[in-house]
Amino acid sequence: KAGVTQTPRYLIKTRGQQVTLSCSPISGHRSVSWYQQTPGQGLQFLFEYFSETQRNKGNFPGRFSGRQFSNSRSEMNVSTLELGDSALYLCASSNGQVNTEAFFGQGTRLTVV
């Protein structure tokens, strides 16, 4: 059974650009959550999608957005990149029900220069 797949693994972008990251969840999982991890703030929740609908949103500016497709694959987009957006972006796959496990992908390391 394949795990959670995130692409690309590494990205270098320039300030002001935009970026799109992709996450394919475990087969059969319908929930994808996105997190940002930085040394100073740790792991912070961005948003969660279930069956193509955003169910939860964290405290991030509107430059951060996402979507989910009918096959449960999800993308997140960051527009007008800032240096502070440099981080490890992780997605977590779950069946979306209460009291069930969440499994992380390998992450995308984004560097903004």
Next chain:
Amino acid sequence: QKEVEQNSGPLSVPEGAIASLNCTYSDRGSQSFFWYRQYSGKSPELIMFIYSNGDKEDGRFTAQLNKASQYVSLLIRDSQPSDSATYLCARSYGNNRLAFGKGNQVVVIP
């Protein structure tokens, strides 16, 4: 107050000893908890998941949840050098939304 607190600094334990990690939380909402292990430069790996009061054991790992005192702990028995990592405590609010503590670094000394 943060939703999930992991206040202990780096923990050094000799190989074969027990490593004990603690995590406290601030309110009595949804009470499912996860322990993840994260090696440097890697993504978090799920170790334990607990939502019932009491102990849950899986191999060398035991998670303990005490809802009355609002803490969850992780014990690693017979610690191995491969256990050297950062351990993250996370609380679930349902809907695949997790709130994480800052993590505790564990160093197992051979």
